[in-house]
Amino acid sequence: MLKTxxxxxxxxxxxxxxxxAPVIISRNDHTLSRRDISRAALTVMRRLQDANFQAYIVGGxxxxxxxxxxxxxxxxxxDATPEQARQLFRGARIVGRRFRILHARIGREVIEVTTxxxxxSNAEDGEARQSDQGMLLRDNVYxxxxxxxxxxxxxxxxxxxxxxxxEIHDYxxxxxxxxxxxxxxxxxxxxxYKEDPVRMLRAxxxxxxxxxxxxxxxxxxxxxxxxxxxxxxxxxxxxxxxxLLMSGYAxxxxxxxxxxxxxxxxxxxxxxxxxxxxxxxLTRQALCNTDQRIHAxxxxxxxxxxxxxxxxxxxxxQQQLIQQGVPPLPALAQAxxxxxxxxxxxxxIPKRFSMPMREIWEMQHRLQRRTxxxxxxxxxxxxxxxxxxxxxxxxxxxxxSPGLGQWWTDFQQADEEQRLKLVRSLARDNANSARxxxxxxxxxxxx
Ligand code: ATP
Ligand code: MG
Numbered sequence: 001m002l003k004t005x006x007x008x009x010x011x012x013x014x015x016x017x018x019x020x021a022p023v024i025i026s027r028n029d030h031t032l033s034r035r036d037i038s039r040a041a042l043t044v045m046r047r048l049q050d051a052n053f054q055a056y057i058v059g060g061x062x063x064x065x066x067x068x069x070x071x072x073x074x075x076x077x078x079d080a081t082p083e084q085a086r087q088l089f090r091g092a093r094i095v096g097r098r099f100r101i102l103h104a105r106i107g108r109e110v111i112e113v114t115t116x117x118x119x120x121s122n123a124e125d126g127e128a129r130q131s132d133q134g135m136l137l138r139d140n141v142y143x144x145x146x147x148x149x150x151x152x153x154x155x156x157x158x159x160x161x162x163x164x165x166x167e168i169h170d171y172x173x174x175x176x177x178x179x180x181x182x183x184x185x186x187x188x189x190x191x192x193y194k195e196d197p198v199r200m201l202r203a204x205x206x207x208x209x210x211x212x213x214x215x216x217x218x219x220x221x222x223x224x225x226x227x228x229x230x231x232x233x234x235x236x237x238x239x240x241x242x243x244l245l246m247s248g249y250a251x252x253x254x255x256x257x258x259x260x261x262x263x264x265x266x267x268x269x270x271x272x273x274x275x276x277x278x279x280x281x282l283t284r285q286a287l288c289n290t291d292q293r294i295h296a297x298x299x300x301x302x303x304x305x306x307x308x309x310x311x312x313x314x315x316x317x318q319q320q321l322i323q324q325g326v327p328p329l330p331a332l333a334q335a336x337x338x339x340x341x342x343x344x345x346x347x348x349i350p351k352r353f354s355m356p357m358r359e360i361w362e363m364q365h366r367l368q369r370r371t372x373x374x375x376x377x378x379x380x381x382x383x384x385x386x387x388x389x390x391x392x393x394x395x396x397x398x399x400x401s402p403g404l405g406q407w408w409t410d411f412q413q414a415d416e417e418q419r420l421k422l423v424r425s426l427a428r429d430n431a432n433s434a435r436x437x438x439x440x441x442x443x444x445x446x447x
Contacts, residue, residue, distance in 0.1 A: 118143025363387030
């Protein structure tokens with residue numbers, strides 16, 4: 001599919017960006033077909049068109065289909081205002097303040113319908129607002145298809161497909177950038193990053209996911225403007241982090257975020273610990289495992305991911321407190337408190353994830369204590385599986401020496417009788433080592 005597509009676009013010349021007249025790619029000259037588009041998106045398009053509005057599929061829907069992938073959702077752009085579009089869909093809701101968008105629900109699918117945007121300098125009555133640093137606080141100025149294309153982030157995200165005559169409209173050279181595998185900002189990159197610093201993260205996300213290169217002039221301002229991420233609400237950054245790290249391309253994303261100096265503005269504590277080889281190995285291993293789980297359709301949770309990313313600083317702080325005489329568990333609780341609240345200033349961590357994150361950490365201690373009925377009880381713990389995976393991760397990164405992980409692997413695979421044997425042999429080992437050293441005997445008794 002990709003081959004055919006490339007053959008058909010080979011002869012195109014790049015157009016200067018943002019000209020009013022688009023390059024029009026007729027139905028015979030591209031590989032996108034109505035059959036690839038979800039029923040819900042087609043229904044939304046048809047209803048808008050029947051009411052004499054324009055309707056185009058735009059963004060990831062067009063981009064991913066042209067690249068031979070399957071999009072995760074379809075977005076529709078129209079000249080109908082959110083209020084006009086709402087009339088056409090029962091139960092549709094207008095969401096967002098900064099950008100007002102209509103969520104049209106068709107069956108179980110939600111299609112985002114956005115009204116063509118205009119340039120914010122044409123704003124009236126506070127429909128657009130900008131901060132002193134150039135950040136767009138509000139952008140609800142409506143325009144036409146050409147102005148809408150200019151307001152989108154990257155050329156590959158500004159291709160418009162219409163089911164009226166099955167053409168693709170390209171105002172910004174997106175087709176050629178898809179062919180050359182380039183993430184290129186529309187307009188002046190610095191200005192566009194200042195308007196919305198999240199675009200810096202989006203550039204990385206698309207480069208990692210599609211295995212594209214970021215065009216040099218699009219990449220150039222990233223390192224200097226990275227601190228602007230501090231102006232983004234932590235809740236929005238949390239959502240972006242999940243898209244960056246929980247979409248199956250976390251490892252590559254992490255390398256790019258580092259390469260462009262963005263990582264320290266998302267996870268400053270983790271970035272500080274990266275000079276420690278084991279801490280860096282743990283981060284990489286966690287991201288690699290997350291990618292593998294996603295590609296194997298296994299469940300992943302932000303609690304585990306955050307547990308791994310915040311562990312190096314938490315564990316370093318815990319060790320320091322232990323050296324000052326604080327017992328391990330209270331030391332961990334204090335360290336956890338400190339690292340989580342420091343992180344909250346950057347990306348939010350909703351309670352439903354921060355609680356299990358701390359449990360995963362606490363269980364690292366409990367996993368060591370397996371005598372009597374303890375191992376049997378731990379196995380029943382709702383967080384056991386995550387804590388066990390986390391233990392394996394720590395061993396794989398070299399933070400702790402291997403052994404305990406294997407014991408738990410054996411214990412899980414064993415039947416009841418073998419499990420009893422495993423626990424008994426543990427008690428025997430402990431007793432032997434206690435006889436050898438009176439100090440460890442005290443410790444054994446206390447445990
Ligand atoms: P995916 O859905 O696969 O993550 P997408 O490109 O569809 O990728 P969305 O976040 O769904 O991304 O946004 C839809 C479209 O809206 C984008 O393709 C882009 O054209 C536009 N867009 C989204 N966020 C921004 C932004 N911050 N600045 C400018 N345009 C944006
Ligand atoms: Mg999308």
